[in-house]
Amino acid sequence: LASVSLITALAVHCVVLLTMTVFSGYFSHSTDFEVHRNWLAITHSLPVSKWYHENTSEWTLDYPPLFAWFEYSLSHVAQHFDKEMLVVQNLIYTSPATILFQRLSVIVTDIVFIYAVKECCRSVREEKGSKDLLGHPFFILAALLLWNFGLLIVDHIHFQYNGFLFGILLLSVARHLQGRHLEGALLFTVLLNLKHIYLYIAPAYGIFLLRSYCFTKDNTDGSVRWSSFSPVRLVALGSIVISVGALSFGPFIAMGQLPQVLSRLFPFKRGLCHAYWAPNVWALYNMVDKALSVLGVRLKLLDVAKLPKASMTGGLVQEFQHSILPSVSPSITLICTLLSIMPAVLSIWCRPRGARGFLRCLVVCALGSFMFGWHVHEKAILMAILPFSILAVESREDAGIFLMLTTTGHYSLFPLLFTAAELPIKVLLMLLFTLYSFTSLKKLFRGSLLNPLETTYLLGLVAVEILCEVVYPLSPWQHTLPFVPLLVTSVYCSLGVSYSFIRLYVSLLRQHGTDKHKQL
């Protein structure tokens, strides 16, 4: 039964992917499309020593070396499609063959994702499974992952290789769930060397492996038994991490380019928020600042001339200057992020609850860094949503949080697709996924998962959408204050994401509490 359901989901996924190829020729103008084309060109036509020095295009190579090698291997296939795309000087080159190749490369590398989903589904805990194929947790999880709205639009319409990367992440999670920790660690190290944004969830991995893998036994109260420490396991882990790291960064260290590579990987010159504010704490912070300054001017407590100019056109400028509240520096965001994930990490150190406790901690880390990180992209929400899907099909409470988080998180991705032709597609796909996730989870747990307030909030998204994309463009403010829809979207979504974050934390700490209680 499980295999049948999986096959169904996979096949449907393939069909959906094929549908996506129908778009292939028609949306190629996202910046990420050009970014990846440029990387193909750099890795193909330049020697390794120049990869991280090349700056003809403004979209310089800013992913770790393994990803560069990945692009390098892709470029060998690409040359059979169109050689011109591999020329560094050909900026914004979009021949039909290039587009076809790029799109196909995303679809083909998605195989990793499909395999990972299959492995995740195998490790789902089964309650008394209903006989209905569509109502089976396996099937629901496969569908939630494979048909994930965010991943579909970010990868197949906007253009990135997230399916491939998340495939490795989910595979690594699945390996931990299956108790194959070394494999899991290896996969994660590889992932980290493909895209360093996953550093945010590295604390969960580090502590989990140290606590639950290197220490083989617990005391009866669940605390760590120091004497059970296994140096062999630590060495095994260490050698995996070091060898993968050496493979990827080794050549650059040998060439003395490490500082250059690192400066490319961590560009702190960018602002606190991305051009479109990701729905996190800083969006709220900016909003409060703006509200205070407007209020201050109204009440004549502030002098308009003294306010920083950019703040009044904010939302679209990179460097957002706060006028009332103190400005935020990268180090502050780092401290906030660390503080936000600290309790979760400590909790799996003190009371490890197996791989599922680790998974919850991983989601908290991902979401915590999304909430407080520096220059966060809206796409980063997927890092929390995708692993969280596994927990959502296993517990009723998580399912409720999941629905809140995915719906708001996915809605916050809407500004990625902004042309009129894309509007129906994103609305239809979003409705499709949301409707499916609500009905399937509701049926799985036999009852409503959200309280009236949450439902009202989510219905509010419909109002926001109509206001921002239908009513506002017709109003005269569209020309004078064009940034308002983006601002409203990101502030409204950040409320929902923050709420989910808090609820997730509460559930984690409550579990911690009940565990303690049981021990006593």
Next chain:
Amino acid sequence: MENWSLVSICVLFGLTARWAVSLNSYSGAGKPPMFGDYEAQRHWQEVTYNLPVHEWYFNTTDNNLNYWGLDYPPLTAYHSLLCAHLINPDWVELHASRGHESYGHKLFMRATVLVADLLIYIPAVVLYSFYLSEGSNKKKVFLCILLYPGLILIDYGHFQYNSISLGLALWGVVVLGLGWDVLGSLAFVLSLNYKQMELYHSLPFFCYLLGKCFKQGLAGRGLFLLVKIAVTVLVTFALCWLPFLSDPGQILQVVHRLFPVGRGLFEDKVANTWCSLNVLIKIKTILSTDTQLYFSLTTTLLAILPSSIKLLMKPTLWQFKLALVNSSLAFFLFSFQVHEKSILLPALPVCLLLNDLPLPAIWFLQASTFSMLPLFLKDGLLVPYVVTSLAFLFFSIYLLSAFEHCSEDKLRLGPYRRLLICIVRRYGYLSNCINKDHFYFSITAMAGLSFMSVALAPPDQLPDLFPLLVSVFSYLHFLGLLLYFNIVQIAEPLQSVRKNQKKSN
């Protein structure tokens, strides 16, 4: 899962596929001076918006009928007028807007198709699948009908409003199936007044209703019903044609525009008898136009006669659906001046058979999509064609478990066998024809021909080689299936033995 949410998921899925296809190119994009059907529809908006009603169908200084003159019935014209009122006046300015193409305009035109589909065709499919199809897989049938690639590609790729005429005809079938004869005839007359090609369906409608009247007894209630239906039809027609009724010249001109006999037996490459026969005998040159006309008329009538008579004698929904297939397919194969897109007319009733006869229906629908390949290639719709066909094949075969319904009984050939057993001993040939291996063989051949049409250059002496191969290959499918559907319809016994059979299914 709850019913309504599954239905909405199916609808959303269908809409996504439709919109995805609509982002592609349309017929005649960027090809002056004549462009294609897209420009024709735009031009009709221009004509109806700017000219008074009595000039719509006439050649005047402002209305050059040689440039996409209006040649559809009045409802199409009203629809164009309605659309023209919704948009930027620059897009329909008289003369100046000719050949107008822009991003915004394309979006608008695509949106009008989507709206029409959503308002007319999709609700009819919902009603049909949930009220009139039997068995447990109503939702599956629903999804498969929605994903039929031919209609999606023609309406959203090539650009036409078939979902309106076909949708109205489907409304007719659904309403008749629910027992409201008057409303059913109303819907069908509307559909006929949207596109004259719906005449392909008209005989089964007529025979079904007449048969019902006979059944109720022409002396009593049957006569009353007949009068009611006749009045409905006449009044609906009159209302549709109201602006043209004042002057007989107007009516004649419209009729003349609707049935252009002068255009020859067939154009381009069509998968019908005449075009296929033309490979062997050059009919077009041997026979005069008038002879061709009478000849095709006779063959068509002969081909539809058996199924119509059977329907007249046994007016049930099942017979009605089969008669719709048989009549429209016979029209497609034998009648005069057929377009390749007209295969959508038989395809609609075949969609309705997906539940009862999965494999033949899927086979037919796939062949019908394939038969329009040359058109899709001309319009630059290769990728959508491949993708939607694969999706449809996968969904229909998997969801309807088509290969498990291949036994003689499941193919409804039982009566045929009983009928023939006394005449010939070796009878089983037909049911052996429709099986999994043959199906896959034919699909592979279609894939091969598609690939060849795209990848290979035809030899210099035969520039039309691939389109011709496509037509002849599809024609053989259509002919075989016409035979099959006719046998299924005619072999069914007149007395209602079927009821027991149905239950055992």
